[in-house]
Amino acid sequence: MAYAFNIFGIVAGMTVAFHLGLFALAPWAIAAYPAIISARGVIGGLLSGRLSTGLHVGTVQPRFFGNTKSFYLLIQAVVVLTLETSIAMSMVTALFRGFIQGITAADLVDIIAVITATMALALVIISPLTMTVSFLSFKHGLDPDIILYPVESTISDLLITVCYFLVLNLFFLFGSAGRYVIGFLGLVLLCAVGYASFKNVREIEFIKTIKESFLTMVLVAFIVNVTGTVLSRIAEVVGARREIYTVYPALIDTVGDVGAVVGSTATTKLALGTLGSSFSAIRNHRAEIFGAWAASLIMFMIYSILSLFIQGMFAWHVFLKFTTLLVIVNLMAASVIIIIAYAAAILTYQKGLDPDNFVIPIESSLADGITTISLLVALSLIG
Numbered sequence: 001m002a003y004a005f006n007i008f009g010i011v012a013g014m015t016v017a018f019h020l021g022l023f024a025l026a027p028w029a030i031a032a033y034p035a036i037i038s039a040r041g042v043i044g045g046l047l048s049g050r051l052s053t054g055l056h057v058g059t060v061q062p063r064f065f066g067n068t069k070s071f072y073l074l075i076q077a078v079v080v081l082t083l084e085t086s087i088a089m090s091m092v093t094a095l096f097r098g099f100i101q102g103i104t105a106a107d108l109v110d111i112i113a114v115i116t117a118t119m120a121l122a123l124v125i126i127s128p129l130t131m132t133v134s135f136l137s138f139k140h141g142l143d144p145d146i147i148l149y150p151v152e153s154t155i156s157d158l159l160i161t162v163c164y165f166l167v168l169n170l171f172f173l174f175g176s177a178g179r180y181v182i183g184f185l186g187l188v189l190l191c192a193v194g195y196a197s198f199k200n201v202r203e204i205e206f207i208k209t210i211k212e213s214f215l216t217m218v219l220v221a222f223i224v225n226v227t228g229t230v231l232s233r234i235a236e237v238v239g240a241r242r243e244i245y246t247v248y249p250a251l252i253d254t255v256g257d258v259g260a261v262v263g264s265t266a267t268t269k270l271a272l273g274t275l276g277s278s279f280s281a282i283r284n285h286r287a288e289i290f291g292a293w294a295a296s297l298i299m300f301m302i303y304s305i306l307s308l309f310i311q312g313m314f315a316w317h318v319f320l321k322f323t324t325l326l327v328i329v330n331l332m333a334a335s336v337i338i339i340i341a342y343a344a345a346i347l348t349y350q351k352g353l354d355p356d357n358f359v360i361p362i363e364s365s366l367a368d369g370i371t372t373i374s375l376l377v378a379l380s381l382i383g
Helices: 003-017 029-057 069-100 105-139 144-173 175-199 204-238 242-272 279-310 316-350 359-382
Strands: none
Touching (some): 003 144, 003 242, 003 279, 029 144, 029 242, 029 359, 069 204, 105 144, 144 242, 144 359, 204 359, 242 316, 242 359, 279 316, 316 359
16 A cells, blocks of 8 residues: 555656656766665655654654654754765765766756755655654554555655756756756755754753764765666666656655564564564564565556556566566565565674664665666666
8 A cells, every 4th residue: 555655756766757858967966866766765765764763763643743852853863864864965975976977066066956945845845744744654553664664755756756856947947047046945954954953952852862863874875876876777778768867856755664664663663672682583574575576576567557558668578678677676675675674684683773764765875776776777688
C-alpha cells in the first residue's frame, strides 16, 4: 500500500523528461538534481525516522499543537539542518563538477543559491505533509515505520522536483527579478536558522541531533555527487530516451523505500527490545525484508507499463525488454540496500548513537547512488 504512492514518482520523472532543455543551460544543473533529491532525503529521512520511533515509544504525540518538547526541538533542528545540508551539497557538487567540467566562482554562488532556495521552498511545503502523514497513520492504527517514509519520500521527490525546476526557471528565464526571489528565499531560511540556533544553543537534545546528523550529511554529500556523475554518464548513454528519465525518480524512490522499511522497523524493534543488536538477528527480521523486497518488484513492473504508455511506446517486445532491464536493476540495488540498512541500524545502536539520525538518511542516499549505478550496469548489459 505504501509503495503504491511511488507511482507519483512517474510524474516527477515526466517533469524531468519534459524539462531536459534546462539542463543544457548550465553544466552543473543535471548533476545537482540527485544532490537536491538526496538532500531532501536526508532531511525527510531524519524527520520520518524520529517521528515514527517517537510515536511508538511516546516521546512524540500525534498532533501539531500541545506536543512534546522533543517534537518541537526536532522541528527546529530540521530547519538548521536544511541550511547546513544545502551548503554542504552545493560545495561538494561544485567540487566534483570542478574536477570534471570546470566550475568558476560564479558557478559556485549560483549552485548554492539554487539549491538553498529549492530546499527552503521544500521545507515549508514538505515537512508539514510529513508530519501529517505520520500523525494520521498512527491514529488510524497503521505502522508509521512502514507507511511514513515510503509515502513521504514519494511526495517529497515529486514536490522537490517541481520546486527545483521552478527555481531553475526563475534563475535562467526571469533575469534579475527571478534571482531576487531566489535570494529572498535563502535569506528567510538563514533568519529562521539564526533564531532556532540562538534559542536552543543550550538544549542537549537539539545539539545532539545537529552533531550526529552533520556527520551523516557530510557522508551523504559525497555519495550523492557520485550519483550525479553516474547520472551524467547515463544521460550520455541513453540520450533522449524519455522512458528512462520517466521511471528514474520512481526507481530510486522505491529502492530507498525498501531500505527505509527494513531499517525503520529494525530501529523501532531495537528501541523496544524485540530485536537483538547483532547481525545474526537478521533472521528474526525476515518477514519485513522479504515483504519489502517483493512489493518493490511488483512496483518496478508497474513502472515499466506506465512509462511506456505515457511515452506512447508500449509494445509487448518493448515491454519485455524494458521490464527485464528494471528487474535486473531491482535485484542488484534492493539486495545491497537491505544489507546496508540493517547493518546501519545495528552498528549505530551498538555504538550508542541514535539509529534514527543515521539509518534512513544514509540508506536513502546510498539507494540513489546504488540504483543509478545498477541502472548503468543493466543498460550496459542489455541496452
